Amino acid sequence: MHLTCVEFPTEYKRYISRKVSLIISGVVLLAILFILSISLGAVHIPPAEVIQTLMGNSLSKQWDIIIWNIRLPQSLTAIVAGIGLAVAGAVMQSVLRNPLGAPFTLGITHAAAFGAALSVMIMGTGVMQSSSASAVKIIHPYFTTFMAFMFSLIATGIIIGVSRIRGSSPEVMVLTGVGLGSLFTSATVFIQYFADDIELAAMVFWTFGDVARASWNELGLMTAVLVLSVVYFMFNQWNYNAINAGDETAKGLGVNVDRVRMLGMFCASLLTSMIVAFLGIIGFVGLVCPHMVRRLIGDDQRFLIPGTCVAGGILLLASDTAARLMISPHTLPVAVLTSFMGAPVFIYLIVRGYRR
Amino acid sequence: MMLEVNGVAFNYRSKNVLNDISFEVNCNELVTIMGPNGVGKTTLLKCMNAIFKPGAGSILIENEDILKLGRTEIAKRLGYVAQRSDSNRMTAFDAILLGRKPHVRFNISEHDLRIVNAAIRKLGLESLALRYINEMSGGELQKICIARALVQEPRLLLLDEPTSSLDLKNQIEILKIIREVVEEHQVSAVMTMHNLNMALRYSDKFIFLKDGLIFAAGDRDDITPEIIEAVYGVTVGIEHYQGYPVVVPIN
Numbered sequence: 001m002h003l004t005c006v007e008f009p010t011e012y013k014r015y016i017s018r019k020v021s022l023i024i025s026g027v028v029l030l031a032i033l034f035i036l037s038i039s040l041g042a043v044h045i046p047p048a049e050v051i052q053t054l055m056g057n058s059l060s061k062q063w064d065i066i067i068w069n070i071r072l073p074q075s076l077t078a079i080v081a082g083i084g085l086a087v088a089g090a091v092m093q094s095v096l097r098n099p100l101g102a103p104f105t106l107g108i109t110h111a112a113a114f115g116a117a118l119s120v121m122i123m124g125t126g127v128m129q130s131s132s133a134s135a136v137k138i139i140h141p142y143f144t145t146f147m148a149f150m151f152s153l154i155a156t157g158i159i160i161g162v163s164r165i166r167g168s169s170p171e172v173m174v175l176t177g178v179g180l181g182s183l184f185t186s187a188t189v190f191i192q193y194f195a196d197d198i199e200l201a202a203m204v205f206w207t208f209g210d211v212a213r214a215s216w217n218e219l220g221l222m223t224a225v226l227v228l229s230v231v232y233f234m235f236n237q238w239n240y241n242a243i244n245a246g247d248e249t250a251k252g253l254g255v256n257v258d259r260v261r262m263l264g265m266f267c268a269s270l271l272t273s274m275i276v277a278f279l280g281i282i283g284f285v286g287l288v289c290p291h292m293v294r295r296l297i298g299d300d301q302r303f304l305i306p307g308t309c310v311a312g313g314i315l316l317l318a319s320d321t322a323a324r325l326m327i328s329p330h331t332l333p334v335a336v337l338t339s340f341m342g343a344p345v346f347i348y349l350i351v352r353g354y355r356r
Numbered sequence: 357m358m359l360e361v362n363g364v365a366f367n368y369r370s371k372n373v374l375n376d377i378s379f380e381v382n383c384n385e386l387v388t389i390m391g392p393n394g395v396g397k398t399t400l401l402k403c404m405n406a407i408f409k410p411g412a413g414s415i416l417i418e419n420e421d422i423l424k425l426g427r428t429e430i431a432k433r434l435g436y437v438a439q440r441s442d443s444n445r446m447t448a449f450d451a452i453l454l455g456r457k458p459h460v461r462f463n464i465s466e467h468d469l470r471i472v473n474a475a476i477r478k479l480g481l482e483s484l485a486l487r488y489i490n491e492m493s494g495g496e497l498q499k500i501c502i503a504r505a506l507v508q509e510p511r512l513l514l515l516d517e518p519t520s521s522l523d524l525k526n527q528i529e530i531l532k533i534i535r536e537v538v539e540e541h542q543v544s545a546v547m548t549m550h551n552l553n554m555a556l557r558y559s560d561k562f563i564f565l566k567d568g569l570i571f572a573a574g575d576r577d578d579i580t581p582e583i584i585e586a587v588y589g590v591t592v593g594i595e596h597y598q599g600y601p602v603v604v605p606i607n
Contacts, residue, residue, distance in 0.1 A: 009485075249442075252405060252434070298445040
């Protein structure tokens with residue numbers, strides 16, 4: 001059939017540019033927050049000097065060390081991890097058509113925690129020490145990271161495997177995730193029961209998600225995976241929009257629903273697993289952030305994905321800065337703060353009903 | 357010939373649902389598939405769209421075999437309006453724009469936006485264009501789903517119970533729109549429906565399914581009380597009012 005073309009919808013164009021400007025304001029806010037986050041701390045560095053130092057002008061040896069070795073990697077890690085967790089959550093919610101789809105609710109983070117606990121048990125990698133940074137240290141951090149990563153991939157694999165057998169309906173994936181979450185939690189408790197006090201401390205310590213853990217190398221790796229995943233997600237924005245309209249409508253529009261869902265879940269899980277493996281469990285960013293953005297700019301994936309990226313960066317960077325300053329000179333792992341925010345939002349979601 | 361369905365059969369988990377279904381749809385023709393609940397009407401529509409792969413038979417649209425085409429190619433030829441469509445926080449304009457998906461890889465062109473605007477005009481949805489679809493009524497949402505199928509610029513529309521949850525006014529509006537599109541735009545439509553009188557009023561041809569087979573098919577004049585009684589197990593009479601047959605149940 002042929003529809004006769006009519007004039008260009010200018011009002012729609014205006015509506016779209018409002019959304020774009022909202023996202024751009026978010027980016028500006030993130031940039032300001034970034035400078036502020038580097039500026040604030042036990043040693044205060046004025047924002048203008050922070051910018052100068054970042055541009056390569058060395059103003060003071062002490063400031064150089066603080067900025068380049070401590071605060072810059074921590075702030076960047078907060079941004080990268082925030083973006084990664086939030087965008088993974090947004091994609092999981094979209095492909096599963098479920099507002100509770102998130103790494104935390106799907107048991108992927110629980111699996112990572114089990115992997116980390118297992119590594120501490122097998123290698124005996126936990127020791128007590130009396131450093132100012134932390135009371136407990138993990139001797140082979142890469143082994144622990146590797147184990148956490150492997151187990152979160154196993155959890156993803158099981159979810160995808162079960163949905164291959166039972167069909168990749170949203171219910172199957174979410175219910176399998178809930179089952180896995182409780183399985184890995186009980187397995188972790190089992191290991192913890194047989195651990196001595198030092199091992200137990202190391203296991204628990206690992207679960208406190210903290211963006212200060214990452215080095216430049218790890219940050220680079222996380223950024224690379226993040227960029228690839230976001231490009232992939234953006235490329236599939238229309239597929240996700242179609243799936244949101246219902247599986248059958250999406251199939252009628254030419255979308256290979258099962259494949260898009262599987263690959264979307266795989267990419268989102270990979271991204272989350274890596275962040276959790278390097279930094280520990282940072283709960284609820286993946287759940288809270290996409291919902292806030294949905295309220296602001298709607299469910300259209302063309303804007304939801306970039307919007308969630310910006311909001312995720314802002315949320316985790318702001319939380320981390322707050323966590324650093326709250327009980328200064330001591331610092332709090334950011335996960336403690338984000339978990340506090342998660343519970344009220346969870347309850348809010350239930351009160352409002354399950355519809356997005 | 358727009359569509360040819362030849363000997364289509366479909367089994368669902370070893371249960372035989374459809375058997376040797378054959379019929380044809382001409383250009384500018386509206387065909388309604390009827391039959392009791394669970395007889396396989398929706399299944400047949402899904403087979404025609406290759407959402408379900410038929411166990412046997414072929415489906416030709418303008419002499420091309422659907423089952424040999426890729427999903428996107430099918431979507432360029434067939435617009436499918438599902439029985440239920442999920443609503444979310446998306447504007448009506450964006451929800452309709454989604455129908456351009458088979459023609460778009462990444463970027464929306466000005467041409468796409470103009471076509472969407474044309475469909476909005478056609479269905480009189482101007483005042484709703486920038487409202488969120490999760491705030492709309494069932495009738496409004498159904499019109500948006502139809503508009504979405506129209507901007508696919510298909511050769512054939514498949515509609516699964518397009519009026520099932522609508523009030524009388526909305527039912528008539530939707531069927532008039534479908535009728536108008538079929539008459540004006542070189543497109544055919546196949547729909548499923550339970551309301552016999554609405555079907556008799558607006559469709560050109562009818563197919564009655566019973567026990568997985570086509571029990572009867574034809575135009576208005578071919579429909580008899582005996583066919584309806586055999587298919588639905590209800591005794592009815594058929595009266596005529598202003599030239600249209602009206603089915604009336606008798607006890």
